[in-house]
Amino acid sequence: MTETPGPLNGIRVVACSTAQAGTVPYMLMADLGAEVIKIEAPGTGDPSRHAGELRGENGAISSFFETNNRNVKSVTLSLKTDEGRQILYKLIETADIFGQNFRPGAAERNGFGYEDLKKINPRLVYASVSAYGPLGPHAGLRGTDAVGQALSGIAEAYSQPGQPMRTGVVSVADEACAILTFGGVLAALHHARTTGVGQKVETSLAGSAVRLMGWTLTTTMWRNRNPITGARINGTRERPGIAAAFNDAESKPLVVQLDHKDWKKAMEALGFWGTLEERGASDLGLALVDEEKKDLILASLSELFATGRRDDWLEILREADMVAAPVNTLLEASEDPDVRANDYISEFEYPEIGEKLKVHGTPWRFSETPAKPGRAPKLGEHNSEVLGSLGYSEAEIASLAERKII
Numbered sequence: 001m002t003e004t005p006g007p008l009n010g011i012r013v014v015a016c017s018t019a020q021a022g023t024v025p026y027m028l029m030a031d032l033g034a035e036v037i038k039i040e041a042p043g044t045g046d047p048s049r050h051a052g053e054l055r056g057e058n059g060a061i062s063s064f065f066e067t068n069n070r071n072v073k074s075v076t077l078s079l080k081t082d083e084g085r086q087i088l089y090k091l092i093e094t095a096d097i098f099g100q101n102f103r104p105g106a107a108e109r110n111g112f113g114y115e116d117l118k119k120i121n122p123r124l125v126y127a128s129v130s131a132y133g134p135l136g137p138h139a140g141l142r143g144t145d146a147v148g149q150a151l152s153g154i155a156e157a158y159s160q161p162g163q164p165m166r167t168g169v170v171s172v173a174d175e176a177c178a179i180l181t182f183g184g185v186l187a188a189l190h191h192a193r194t195t196g197v198g199q200k201v202e203t204s205l206a207g208s209a210v211r212l213m214g215w216t217l218t219t220t221m222w223r224n225r226n227p228i229t230g231a232r233i234n235g236t237r238e239r240p241g242i243a244a245a246f247n248d249a250e251s252k253p254l255v256v257q258l259d260h261k262d263w264k265k266a267m268e269a270l271g272f273w274g275t276l277e278e279r280g281a282s283d284l285g286l287a288l289v290d291e292e293k294k295d296l297i298l299a300s301l302s303e304l305f306a307t308g309r310r311d312d313w314l315e316i317l318r319e320a321d322m323v324a325a326p327v328n329t330l331l332e333a334s335e336d337p338d339v340r341a342n343d344y345i346s347e348f349e350y351p352e353i354g355e356k357l358k359v360h361g362t363p364w365r366f367s368e369t370p371a372k373p374g375r376a377p378k379l380g381e382h383n384s385e386v387l388g389s390l391g392y393s394e395a396e397i398a399s400l401a402e403r404k405i406i
Contacts, residue, residue, distance in 0.1 A: 006033020007369040011189070014039065014091050015072070015099040016079070016112065018046045020145065020171050021129050021205060022101030023068040024178030025185060029097075030071035031362055031371045037091060037386055038069060038377070042076040042404050045379040056353040067360055071374040073382035076406045083405045085111050090390050092120045096192070097185055101129040103142045114200040124198040125188040127181055133204040148173025148205030153213050153220075159229045170330075177208035231298055233287045235260060240285040244298065245327050246305035253327035254310045260284070262322055269320040270313065272304045334358060346373055380406065 011034040015026045023038075023046075030036040040046050052064030078084040092098060098117055100107050107113045107128070114126045128134075131143025132151075146167050149155060154172060155165035184201045192198045210217065219234070220227050231244030243257035258266050263284050267273040276282040279300055280293075287294035305313060310326060317324035328336055334345050346361040362371040383406050387397050400406045 003372075004369055006031070006371060007366060009033035009369075011035070011097065012095045013037065013097040013099065014088070014095045016088075016107075017099050017101045017129070018048055019101065020048075020064075020068055020174035021177040021181070021203075021208075022099065023048075024175065025127065025181040026097075026099055027068055027070055027072060028178070028182050031373055032364075033369070033372070034097075036072040037095075037382070038072045038074050039077050039079070039088065040074055040379060042078055042380070042401075042406055045074070045076070049379065055350070055355065055357070061350060061353065066376045069376040070359070071372070072377060073386060074377035074379055075383055075386045076380040078405050079110055079112065081405055083400070083403075087387070087390070087400075087405075088112060089117075089120050091386070092117050092124065094390075095121065095124060096189060097125045097127065099127040099129075099181075099185070104130050104134070104140050118198060122198055123192045123196055125185055125192055126198065126200045127185050128200060128202045129177060129181060130202070130204045131206065133207050134202045143205060145171040145174040145205060148177065148209040151206045152209030153217060154209055156226065156229060157213065157216065161230050172212065173205045173209040176212045177203055177205050180208045180211065228287075228294065232257075233284070233294065235285075235288070237285040237288055240288055242284060242287075244301070246302050248310040248313065249306055249308055250310070252310040254305070254313060255325055255327050256317065257323040266317060266320060266322045269316050269322070270304070272301070275304060276300055348373075348375065 008029050011029065013026050013029055013034055013036040015023065015036060016039045017023055017026070026034075026036045026038070038046070046065065046069070048068065049062050049065045050059060052062050052067075054063075055061040077087055079088060092112075098112075100112070102110075108116070114128070117124055117126060130139070131147045132138045132141060149167040149172065152173065155167055158168065159165045181201070181203045184203060188199050188201050216227060216232075231242060233240060233242050233244075235241045239260040240263070241257070241259040242263070243255065245253045245255045247253050256266070264273065264282075267276060267282070273282065276297075279296065281297045281300045283293075284297065287297050314324050314326065326332070326336075333339060339345055342365070343361040344363065345358055347356050347358050349356050359373070362373055364371050383401070384394070384397055387400070387406070388394075392400070397406070
């Protein structure tokens, strides 16, 4: 049976990148059928091969590397040598996309900056990921996901009143940057295929995380004051809305989001309305103009939700067509019935360790060209295949390996 090629079939990507924001854009492309050639240092490879949870002999399988590099091809190449750079240049001649996330300026110093590579392939789309962005006082500094979270306001978005702000355990700045890089590169690829002219696409952890703050950041700027934290109460005095999480009797949290027309209906369905009226806490709009009323409303809701079980509250709210959901831990998210039904989490056999492990599925569902998650490559697994496609003989490939060029 012939497999249906993915929607990006026929696109060749060469990536000199590591970590998360620098690899996930191309892993997503590989899931969708692109040929992605990952360049790694001979002998050592991408340092992230040894990050995260390690399984197998000598930590042969890494949860970090597997998540961010599946379906790609691994080619080892010493870019510190003239021969290694010449092989890279030959690959660039055949590529549609090149990606790197070196410290700003490193690619240019080592002969594979945008100006170097566009001379070889004017149609090339060149993606560059940085921490702070290409301009500004800190453009030359290196950085990680924590930098993106810290600069963008994410810490405030999930903060509690009176508590110190902290960055989170999940790399949301990295992932947001990866997804925006993915989209930006494909937009530039469309332009290149239409006009024959490639270009450089620059994204950053800080810029992507700022975009992730969405309309809440816009509203904050317009009001020129920091938002209410601990719960999202928004809208106007006359048309208020709320999005907040509350614990049930077993300290299991759920989230509820209600607009102005649903507020009373939801509270009545839950049996809360009478109590809220008695306490003077039924007018949600007061939370936007009166700090004491806001505290009273939230405290009353917390107390009322703590009188029952999460599953029962969710059943009532969903039956009334309200927006509500359990607040999952990461483990709960991996077993959530909607997550599993849509294959957002998959399981793969790993014969070399005799285990079946859960991994990311795919966030897309294509009717005609389905995405195909797979395995991450072993270091240098595709050296012979890729160099052979460039015209190198077996003897030449063996010589390159012996001299640690690959």
